[in-house]
Amino acid sequence: MANYRGIVEKYIGRKLKYGEVVHHINTRRRDNSPDNLYIFGNQRQHEAFHALADAGHIEWTVLKSNLDKFKAIEDKKKKELFNLVQFKYSKETLTECIQELRPKMEDQYPWEEAKDEGDKV
Numbered sequence: 408m409a410n411y412r413g414i415v416e417k418y419i420g421r422k423l424k425y426g427e428v429v430h431h432i433n434t435r436r437r438d439n440s441p442d443n444l445y446i447f448g449n450q451r452q453h454e455a456f457h458a459l460a461d462a463g464h465i466e467w468t469v470l471k472s473n474l475d476k477f478k479a480i481e482d483k484k485k486k487e488l489f490n491l492v493q494f495k496y497s498k499e500t501l502t503e504c505i506q507e508l509r510p511k512m513e514d515q516y517p518w519e520e521a522k523d524e525g526d527k528v
C-alpha cells in the first residue's frame with residue numbers, strides 16, 4: 408500500500424478530509440511526486456474523470472496538480488490563526504504585567520501629580 412495520502416497530507420499541511428481522493432495524474436501509481444498528484448473532493452468526481460479519460464474523451468494529463476492551491480489555503484488559515492493567538496497572548500500578558508507592576512509604579516510615581524503634568528503638555 409503506497410503512502411501517497413501521507414505524502415499529500417505532509418505537503419498541504421493538513422489531514423485529508425473524509426471523502427477526499429488522491430489521483431495520480433500520469434496514472435502511474437508509484438509516481439508520488441507532488442506534481443503527479445491531484446486531490447478530488449470526492450470519489451464520484453474521481454470516477455467521473457476516470458470514465459471520461461478511459462473512454463478517450465479527455466487526456467489524462469489535462470489535470471494539473473492542485474496541491475499548491477490546497478497548501479496555500481492551509482498556510483493562509485494557519486497564518487490567521489497564528490495572528491489571532493499572538494494577539495490574545497500578548498493582550499493577556501500585557502494585562503498581567505500591568506496588574507503586577509501597577510502597585511509598584513504607583514509607589515514610585517503618584518498618578519495624580521503625573522496627570523497634572525500631562526495636562527500642561
Ligand SMILES: [Zn+2]
Pocket residue numbers: 429430431453457
Ligand atoms: Zn485516479
